[in-house]
Amino acid sequence: MGVNLKDIAQRAGVSLATVSNVVNGYRPVGERTRQRVQQAIDELGYSPNLGARHLRRGRTGLIALAVPELTNPYFAELAEIAISEAAALGYTLVMENTAADREAELALLDGSRQRIIDGLILSPVRIGREEVLARTAGSPLVLIGEGVYDVPHDHIAIDNVAASHAAIRHLVAIGRRRIAFIGATPGGDRQSAHLRVRGYREALAAAGLPYRPLLVAGTDAFGRLDGMRAMRDLLALGDPPDAVFGYNDLVAIGALRALAEAGHRVPEDVAVVGIDDIEEGRFTTPTLTTIAPDKREIGRLAVRRLIARIEGAEVTGPLTVQTPFRLLRRESTGTPDA
Template sequence: MGVSLKDIAKLAGVSLATVSNVVNGYRPVGAATRERVQRAIDQLGYVPNLSARHLRNGRTGIIALAIPELDNPYFAELAGFAIRQARESGFTLLIDYTNGDRESELTLAEGFREQIIDGLVLSPVGLTREEILNRRSSTPLVLIGESIYDVPHHHIAIDNLAASHAAVQHLVSLDRRRIAFAGAHPDAERQPAHLRLRGYQEALAAAGLPSDPRLVASTAHFVRSDGYAAMRTLLELPEPPDAVFAYNDLIAIGAMRAIIEAGLRIPEDIAVIGFDDIEDGRFSTPTLTTISPDKERIGTLAVSSLIAQVLGEPAGPPRDVQPAFRLVTRESTLGRR
């Protein structure tokens, strides 16, 4: 037989209602009484049955995080923070994978698996604003990622324009004048690639530098091989760039490989800056300068906002939240110090 609340109440010398209030956090309990109940809990080894508690409240205790990429370290790190926050809140987090496919995202947004999940954190790539506005599911939804939607749901994303400005301004401060952008995607008007390209172009204009379309390299995807191929194309120009701002760290790492293979030096010949601050960049050769989003806050805030909706707590009107970012300077722009 497992330990019951009655057993705890008997050992602590308090009422069953008091034990229930301590375990469930329903009402304030005096510090001395709470401590006595907690000692009894620890002594008896009581473990709350979260599944039963959720079922009594009409919930499953499971929420989902849907991400477009499984093999991107950025999303792996983000998911880790989200899992921790869910666990601390007494929920289980289910990871779903969309591959950035619009149909997969639409299926999830429309309530697929709504019988087994209480809410969804979604990082959409292909969904349109209208599809999110017209979703039929009542399952609580929080959006993450830098796509712009302007919809009545909490949306948590950093300011891509400001972050891109910071990246380019750093390169300009190092007297780089032919700054390339690797990772453009012509079909992504509302997506991060478009926003980061726009920020790059605006920063060049602010610095009084021309925007040369030949220095903008498009990629089909956003992985290392795409960065490698984009950099090889840029190196074939009559006047190659002296710096590269990459859409993400994976593209930057691929670009650095192409630069080194060409017999050029980083950063002496070409400086490189990425975006995401994944762990790979801290151990690459050279180490990678990057824009570092606050992944912990993004993951934590997304899950806590979703759980507040699931529990019916007052969460205020839907809002766009922009967690902080910072420029992390390393060897790929500053050299060895």
């Protein structure tokens, strides 16, 4: 169907191998033949058949980014960054949606699909250390976000405990005492939530505030609806909180909605903080204070590490990298940054 190496070779009057060498620069080619070949390529509009190239080279040039939900703006924003970074390095990034499903994550890990993908960036939700260690597939794996530690793979994440500290310290600093957390999860399989709860507890203790289990609300997932429902439950308590820290911005936005419905003022009655710095939080009413991870750094680092491994480069430094974050003060805690 398409134009192939043979067509170019005929047109330019050279051999197949020479055309290949012009295209790939694998071996030097004389200046005059190079020009003839290049002209033929331009005229016929040749582009290599990646399937065949892969078959021969053993690589496809495809990497995958697997996230628990495409519709979470955090992952969408991360994906945009990762896609452009991958493109800049000559790779195509394929999005995979695990839908936070354990089977889907396992399938990706040592998956049938792996045969067509050079490497995988995975944001795990339902699997842990054991599953990662047990995987058989040989292609490189980079983990992002959630807490699967002590495995022989690169891992890019923020320091969840420290992030929680920063959020709680801020709420304490503006005078809040009954601070709730939304987004704890019952099972032991979602490490990030646990780390964020741990940071929450530690920061409360450091501020000399009591830890009240009633103020820690569990959720099934981490969407707006989950945050809204949990907030409603918290408001139904005899003595509701004067501040809420959400597992992420979506949960916090759900909480904002529940507060508005119930007629509570934010931040006067209840202050709200999230994590992720999704664009949406800059347009809510009130705007949402948040812990902003460096998404650009996470996306770029994950892609670069993965590609470095694929290409067999020696990667120095520790496997686990913690990327920086900042507290962005906005209206939902009453003290917008300048």
